[in-house]
Amino acid sequence: MGKKADLLQGTLHLLILKALSVQPLHGLGVSNRIGQITDGTFEVKPGSLFPALHRMEEAGWLKAYWGESENNRRAKYYMLTKAGRRQLETETKDWQRISLGIATALRAT
Amino acid sequence: MRRLFHRAASLWRNVSRKSAVERDLSDELNSHLELLVAAKMKNGLSERDARRAALLDLEGAEQVKERVRESRSGYRFELFLQDVRFAFRTLRKAPAFSLTVTLVLALGIGSTALMFAIVDSVLLEGPRFPEAERLYTLWQRIPEEPRVSFSPKEFTAWQKQTQVFESLSFATGTGFTISGRGDPELVIGRMVPANVFQVLRTVPQLGRAFASSDANQHVVVLSHALWRKKFTAGPDVVGKSITLNGEPYTIVGVLPENFEFEGPDAALFVPVDLTNQMFAQAADAHFLRVIGRVKAGVTRQQLDAEVSLLGTRVDDPDDRTNRRYFALSLKELTTGELRTPLYVLLCAVTFLLMIACANVANLSLARGSARQSEMGIRAALGASRGRLVTQLLTESILLALIGGVAGIGLAVWGLDLLRGFATQNVPELLRAHISAPSVAFAFAVSGLAAVLFGLGPAFAASRASFESVLKGTTRTTTSSERTRQALVFGEIGIAAVLLTCCALMIRSFAALTHADPGFRPAHVIIADLALGKDRYPDAPQMVQFYRKALDAIRNLAGADAIGMVTHLPFGGNSWGNGFDVEGYTPPPNTSYSAQIRPVSPGYFAALGIPLKQGRDFSEQDRENTPGVAIVNELLAKRFWPNESPIGKRIRYSSEWLSVIGVCGNIKHARLDAEPDMEIYASYPQVPAPIMKFVGRDLNFVVRSSNGGSISAELRNTIRALDPNAVVKINTMDARIRESTAQPRFRTWLIAIFSAFALTLACLGIYGVIAYLVTQRYKEIGIRIALGATRANILQLILGRTFRLAALGIAAGLLAAFFLSRFLASMLFGITVHDPLTFVAVPLGLVAVALLAGYFPARRATRVDPVTSLRYE
Numbered sequence: 001m002g003k004k005a006d007l008l009q010g011t012l013h014l015l016i017l018k019a020l021s022v023q024p025l026h027g028l029g030v031s032n033r034i035g036q037i038t039d040g041t042f043e044v045k046p047g048s049l050f051p052a053l054h055r056m057e058e059a060g061w062l063k064a065y066w067g068e069s070e071n072n073r074r075a076k077y078y079m080l081t082k083a084g085r086r087q088l089e090t091e092t093k094d095w096q097r098i099s100l101g102i103a104t105a106l107r108a109t
Numbered sequence: 110m111r112r113l114f115h116r117a118a119s120l121w122r123n124v125s126r127k128s129a130v131e132r133d134l135s136d137e138l139n140s141h142l143e144l145l146v147a148a149k150m151k152n153g154l155s156e157r158d159a160r161r162a163a164l165l166d167l168e169g170a171e172q173v174k175e176r177v178r179e180s181r182s183g184y185r186f187e188l189f190l191q192d193v194r195f196a197f198r199t200l201r202k203a204p205a206f207s208l209t210v211t212l213v214l215a216l217g218i219g220s221t222a223l224m225f226a227i228v229d230s231v232l233l234e235g236p237r238f239p240e241a242e243r244l245y246t247l248w249q250r251i252p253e254e255p256r257v258s259f260s261p262k263e264f265t266a267w268q269k270q271t272q273v274f275e276s277l278s279f280a281t282g283t284g285f286t287i288s289g290r291g292d293p294e295l296v297i298g299r300m301v302p303a304n305v306f307q308v309l310r311t312v313p314q315l316g317r318a319f320a321s322s323d324a325n326q327h328v329v330v331l332s333h334a335l336w337r338k339k340f341t342a343g344p345d346v347v348g349k350s351i352t353l354n355g356e357p358y359t360i361v362g363v364l365p366e367n368f369e370f371e372g373p374d375a376a377l378f379v380p381v382d383l384t385n386q387m388f389a390q391a392a393d394a395h396f397l398r399v400i401g402r403v404k405a406g407v408t409r410q411q412l413d414a415e416v417s418l419l420g421t422r423v424d425d426p427d428d429r430t431n432r433r434y435f436a437l438s439l440k441e442l443t444t445g446e447l448r449t450p451l452y453v454l455l456c457a458v459t460f461l462l463m464i465a466c467a468n469v470a471n472l473s474l475a476r477g478s479a480r481q482s483e484m485g486i487r488a489a490l491g492a493s494r495g496r497l498v499t500q501l502l503t504e505s506i507l508l509a510l511i512g513g514v515a516g517i518g519l520a521v522w523g524l525d526l527l528r529g530f531a532t533q534n535v536p537e538l539l540r541a542h543i544s545a546p547s548v549a550f551a552f553a554v555s556g557l558a559a560v561l562f563g564l565g566p567a568f569a570a571s572r573a574s575f576e577s578v579l580k581g582t583t584r585t586t587t588s589s590e591r592t593r594q595a596l597v598f599g600e601i602g603i604a605a606v607l608l609t610c611c612a613l614m615i616r617s618f619a620a621l622t623h624a625d626p627g628f629r630p631a632h633v634i635i636a637d638l639a640l641g642k643d644r645y646p647d648a649p650q651m652v653q654f655y656r657k658a659l660d661a662i663r664n665l666a667g668a669d670a671i672g673m674v675t676h677l678p679f680g681g682n683s684w685g686n687g688f689d690v691e692g693y694t695p696p697p698n699t700s701y702s703a704q705i706r707p708v709s710p711g712y713f714a715a716l717g718i719p720l721k722q723g724r725d726f727s728e729q730d731r732e733n734t735p736g737v738a739i740v741n742e743l744l745a746k747r748f749w750p751n752e753s754p755i756g757k758r759i760r761y762s763s764e765w766l767s768v769i770g771v772c773g774n775i776k777h778a779r780l781d782a783e784p785d786m787e788i789y790a791s792y793p794q795v796p797a798p799i800m801k802f803v804g805r806d807l808n809f810v811v812r813s814s815n816g817g818s819i820s821a822e823l824r825n826t827i828r829a830l831d832p833n834a835v836v837k838i839n840t841m842d843a844r845i846r847e848s849t850a851q852p853r854f855r856t857w858l859i860a861i862f863s864a865f866a867l868t869l870a871c872l873g874i875y876g877v878i879a880y881l882v883t884q885r886y887k888e889i890g891i892r893i894a895l896g897a898t899r900a901n902i903l904q905l906i907l908g909r910t911f912r913l914a915a916l917g918i919a920a921g922l923l924a925a926f927f928l929s930r931f932l933a934s935m936l937f938g939i940t941v942h943d944p945l946t947f948v949a950v951p952l953g954l955v956a957v958a959l960l961a962g963y964f965p966a967r968r969a970t971r972v973d974p975v976t977s978l979r980y981e
Contacts, residue, residue, distance in 0.1 A: 027137065028144045046141065046166070046173050051180035054134075058182050060115030069140075071147055076137040 012052050014095055015042065017061065017080065017088040024079035026069060027053065053078060061087050120182040134177055138170050192503040199504060206476055207508065210469050213872075214512025214555065216865055217465025219519030222543070222551035223527075224458040226520060228451050229550075230541040232444050237367055239310040240402075243275075244439040245412065247399040249420075249432045251702065257432070257685075259397045261388040266419075267399070273415045277401040278305040280371050284639045284806050285379075286835050289352040290339050295639045295835035296376035298329075298353075303380045306330075308402050309370060316347035316362030323361070324382035329353065330362040335376040353377075355643020355833075371398070390798050395685070400439065412436055449934050450855045457610065457862045460603045462554065464869045467596045467603075471873055473505065474593050475880060502564065506556070513555030517548060593880070597873040598917045604863075604870035605921025605954055606928060611856075611863035612946045613932055613939065618856045620938025621849055626678070627775030627784065629717030633841035635677065636809040636823050638834050648797035651804050652732075654831065655792060659709055661826045662809055667819050670812040672712030673792065676704070677808040678777050679844040684803055688788060690748045691758035691765060703744060703786040704777055705761050707795045707804065713739075713772055715810040716841070723755050723770030730791035737791055738766035744786040745771045761788055762796050779848055781937040810841075852935070867954075871961040878910050879965040889969050890977025899970040906969050910962025911955065918951045918958075925950075 019025065019033040030053070031044045056062045061084035069075040080088070123130055142163055149159035167173065178184060200207040238244060247267070249257040259267070259279065268277050278301065285298040306318035313330060329351065331340075340346045350357045358379070381388070403412055413436065420434030484497055492500075521543050528541075645651045655673055662671050676684050686705045695701065710726045713719075721742060730737050738759055745754040745768075758765045766788075774784035795804070809827075813819045820838045827836050882889070889902060929941040939946075 026144065027141045028148070045168060046138075047168055047176055050134075050138070050141075050173055051176045054177050055180045058116060058119035069144060073140060073143055073147070074136075075140045075144060076133075 011095075012044065012048060013056060014088070014091045015044070016049075016052060016056065017084060017091065020062070020078060020080050020084070021088060024065075024067075024077045026067075026075035026077050028075075030078065056084070060084075116182050120186075123181050123183045124187070134174055138167070138173060142167060142170070188499075189503070192500055193507065195500065196504040196507045200508065203476065206472060209872075210472055210508050211512050211515060213465050213468050213472075213869060214509060215515035215519055216869075217462040218513050218516030218551050218555050219523065220458045220862060220865070221462045221554055222516055222547050223520040223523045224451075224455050225550045226524060226543045226547035227541045228455050229544060229547050231447060232451055237369070238439070241439055243403050243405070243407075244309070245274075245401055245403060245436045246439060246442050247401065247416065247434065247436055249395075249434050251432055258395045259399045260391075260393050260395050261383050261397060262392045264397050264399060265383055270419055271401070271415065273403050273407045273412050274401040275404045276304055276308050277399060278302045278308040279397040279399045280305065280375075281396050281398065282371070282375075285353045285377060286355070286639050286641045286833070287339065287351065287353060288355065288641070288833055293833050293835050295837070296335065297372075297374050298377040298379060299371050299375050300381045301378050302382055305378070305400075308400060310402075311364065311368055311370075313362035314365040315344065316360070318362060319378075319380040323380040325385050326380065327356060327358045328361045328380060329358040330364060330378045331360060332364050332376050332378075333366040333368065336363045353379075355641040387802065391802065449931075450851070453610070453932060453935065454855060454858055454862075457607055457859050460607050461862050461866050461869075464600045464603050464866050464873075467600045468869050468873050469508075471593050471596045471600075471876055474596075475876060477501075498564075502560070505560075509555040513552050516555065517543065517551055520547070520551070590880075590884075593877055594913060597870075597877050597913060598920070600870045600873045601914055601917025601954070601958065602921035602924065604866045605918045605950065606925045607859075607863045607866045608954065609922065609925035609946060609950050610929065610932060611859050612950050613929060613936060613941065613943055614852075614856045614859055616939050616943055616946055617936040618849070618852055621780050621852060624776070624780040624938065626780060626845060627718065627773050628678070630841035630845055632812055632814055633716060634811045634813060634820055634823060635680075635839045635841055635844065636811070636827060637677075637680070637837040637839065638807060638809075638827060640805050640807070640831075641833055642805075644831065644833065645805070648795075648800035648804065651800060652793055655709065655804075655807070658809065658827060658830055661830060662811060662823065665811070665813075665819060665822050665826065667813045667815045668811050669814065670711055670714040672715035672810045673709035673807060674712055674716075674810060675707045675792070675804050675807045677810070677844075678716075678775055679841070679848050680808055681778075682806060683777060685785075686761045688759060688761040691760075693748060701786070703740075703761070703788045705788050705790065707790045707792040707800070709792055712789075712810060715812045717812070718775055719773040721771045721773060722753065723768070725770060726789075726791040731793045734794075736764050736766040736794050737769045739770040739772055739789040740768055741772050741774050741784070741787040743774050743784055744788065747786065759788065761790075762799060764794075764796065766790065766794075780845065781852075852937075855935075867957065871957060874910065874914065874958050874961040875964065877913065878906065878962045879968075881909060882906060882965045882969045885969075886972060886977050889972045890974040893972060894974035894978075902970045902972075903966050906966035907959055907962055910959055910966070914955055914958030914962075918954050922947060922951055 015034050015038070016030055019030050019037065025033060027046070027049060031046075031049055034042055034044050053062065053064075057064055057078070061081060062078045063081050064076055064078050066074060067077045145163035145166060146156070146159045149162050150156060154162065247259060249259070251257055258281075264277070264279055271277060280299045280301045282297055282299055284295050287294050287296060301319075303319035303321045303324050306313070312318065314333065315336075316330070319328070319330065331346070331351075336342060336346060339351070340349075346360055346363060349360050351360055352358070364378075383389075416434050416436050420432065487497060488494070524541060524543060640651055640654065645654060659671065659673055662668060665671075676682055684705045685702045687702050688705075708726065710728060710730075713725055720739075722745075723739070726737065726739070740754060740759065748754070749757060754768045754771055757768045759768060760766060772787075772789070775787070776782060777785050792800075792804070809823070811819060811823060824836050824838055827834055889905075892902065892905075926942065926947070933941050
């Protein structure tokens with residue numbers, strides 16, 4: 001299965017929010033999209049994907065609805081809510097601050 | 110905020126529409142699988158291979174579902190409900206265990222809650238007056254008496270000079286005969302200054318408190334109880350008239366129900382001030398119980414400083430006394446005597462609770478080892494250790510809660526029972542109620558008990574491993590066996606401590622009831638009566654009545670000896686007075702006081718007080734003959750150690766009296782107190798102004814071998830002389846028994862607790878030995894097969910029992926040896942290391958322990974070697 005990075009605690013939420021920022025997706029769609037936008041660095045397993053999706057739905061960041069997939073199958077779709085978009089913004093800022101901090105720290109001699 | 114709302118909504122959805130949520134999850138995962146399969150087939154796999162790969166990718170639909178469930182809101186709550194449901198089911202499946210544990214816990218928690226309720230309402234709550242912590246009573250101490258009241262003279266001086274008291278007041282008790290409403294009845298009333306209710310900050314429930322203009326007027330404030338009894342709680346009572354001692358009094362107020370000042374028996378309050386003739390005539394008599402409210406912010410040190418300062422300043426320089434003045438807060442005053450017994454009882458129930466918890470832990474451990482295979486299997490099926498511990502803890506908390514609720518029920522019932530049993534003699538119990546703090550205490554205790562007895566067994570059981578279960582050998586056996594034996598050791602030890610204390614108290618109580626009062630109380634009938642002021646305004650009328658009554662009673666058939674006394678021992682009132690001995694100058698700063706008893710001729714014979722020297726009073730010792738007195742041995746030995754007291758002179762008022770006789774010492778009000786010095790006077794010779802004050806309550810004493818019939822005749826005889834007199838007939842034995850009501854009550858309580866403790870400890874022994882027998886079933890079978898006799902087996906098992914019990918008992922006795930000194934103030938007639946107790950208790954305990962071990966041991970002797978070898 002190749003060498004995949006383990007997901008950092010908390011980054012999964014950010015990735016899911018990001019994956020859903022363009023359009024609503026079903027579970028497999030979210031997982032594929034994350035693989036795509038991270039150039040295959042991250043692979044999200046159903047065992048962590050679905051609990052995260054449900055948790056985020058309960059937090060009010062996502063809204064779920066049943067729809068038709070591209071090949072006419074019934075699938076449960078997730079879309080960002082307003083709160084979800086706000087969350088994406090704050091988490092993005094937080095992440096940028098953290099990664100900048102860590103990068104600076106690693107550059108230090 | 111919004112997020113919280115979302116969470117709450119999801120929680121509600123998860124709980125209320127559980128099946129719909131579950132179906133949705135299942136649909137979602139199915140559709141996910143189908144999408145995966147479709148995607149794999151697009152990449153060129155056959156449907157079969159695609160499905161296999163997809164299932165592998167999913168890593169188990171059930172596991173994913175479980176993880177989603179865990180992430181849901183309310184997951185923990187649901188888990189908890191599951192645990193509770195499961196706990197209920199398991200407990201129902203083991204009814205004997207659940208019932209025993211609930212009972213044992215209810216007993217422990219119930220008695221603790223009950224004792225705590227009593228301690229809480231009697232000791233911790235204290236008097237119920239606004240800012241009661243500022244209320245203090247004032248006292249004096251002299252060598253002969255630890256607590257002496259104030260005299261009117263002293264009170265006046267203190268009132269003028271005090272800096273720390275905002276206001277001072279006092280109370281003095283007196284009997285009032287209520288007539289005109291049903292049978293005439295004697296009640297205890299209090300004469301108080303008009304400011305007393307301001308000092309206490311009590312507002313009457315009806316009507317008003319006294320105004321200063323009320324002093325010495327015929328007005329009265331009734332207690333709530335008297336209002337209910339005499340006026341059936343009628344709201345229009347204010348302004349009505351009531352006849353007290355033959356004179357009409359106007360009712361101005363009724364006190365609230367919980368008002369309690371000067372004892373629960375104070376039925377009415379009458380306003381006086383010190384200009385009243387009664388106080389003016391007895392300016393130096395100590396009969397005012399002083400209470401005052403200190404100014405806000407006054408510290409105890411300031412108060413004590415002033416009290417000792419005023420004590421020296423107010424002292425009459427001529428009266429070279431050794432009085433010490435001191436203040437007691439109202440709370441100290443009302444709870445002082447009860448403090449030690451209540452704390453001892455609280456300790457006793459705490460011990461009982463500890464035994465109960467140990468017992469429950471023991472039962473749980475036994476059950477835990479029986480459930481090891483269940484735990485092992487559940488662990489093997491993937492239950493985490495935390496999960497198993499939570500489950501077992503839920504079970505014990507559930508049991509503890511049920512036990513706690515049952516315990517509170519038991520406490521409520523027990524308090525009712527105690528009230529009915531002892532209110533008369535332990536009036537403080539009236540105040541006791543199961544309050545919120547005591548309920549909270551019971552639950553705190555039961556919660557603690559749950560954790561205590563739940564945690565150990567939970568860990569022990571959860572340690573069970575899969576292999577050991579499969580192998581049928583459980584490695585926790587020895588360690589849990591050791592824990593159980595330690596628990597039983599502790600139980601027996603604590604039970605031994607309790608039983609030792611109990612035995613000491615019973616021994617002390619027996620000594621108390623067998624204590625010699627100094628007279629012979631058997632066959633003595635007492636008529637207690639009070640004379641109204643209307644018919645007997647002054648001493649001559651009173652003395653005349655005594656004479657007539659004594660003549661009439663003397664003629665009763667069956668009266669072997671009769672007499673009269675104003676201050677009967679164990680009669681509830683006393684008259685302590687200073688006195689002088691002719692030709693004797695007391696050392697500086699010393700004063701003496703004695704009990705003064707005006708009596709009639711024949712009193713000594715009637716009560717059975719031995720006359721050691723000289724003669725009894727006679728009819729010739731009258732108003733106009735030379736004054737005479739009889740003193741007790743204590744007084745005689747003190748002042749005339751080497752010579753005959755007969756003919757010496759002594760005085761308690763202005764008149765000298767010649768000593769004509771010496772009588773034996775008697776106990777005055779308590780069997781466990783030392784005798785006082787006593788001076789007996791011939792009643793007609795008591796100075797009239799004093800007689801008028803002390804002679805209104807009196808007792809006729811009749812010695813007769815046929816008690817039943819003479820009681821009625823005695824009452825009729827007195828009624829014939831004065832139909833308005835209040836007469837109470839009683840036996841001297843009953844009077845003395847009443848004086849021991851408190852020790853009897855606490856001895857009973859501690860005996861009950863000890864009996865519970867002993868029962869529980871026996872249950873513990875029985876459990877451990879029975880388990881031991883089951884475990885060594887095979888071994889016993891082999892022994893029997895090899896020729897061991899039944900006696901050998903019995904000896905083997907009883908030997909184990911004995912070793913277990915003996916260790917615990919030894920430890921318990923050692924602890925009791927050191928702890929028993931806390932009982933010292935409650936013991937009478939025995940030492941805290943009473944040898945009989947310290948021998949009898951361990952012997953008795955060993956016997957009981959062996960009995961508890963005997964039943965399982967007997968079962969062991971009936972082991973059939975053939976079945977035992979096939980056992981397991």
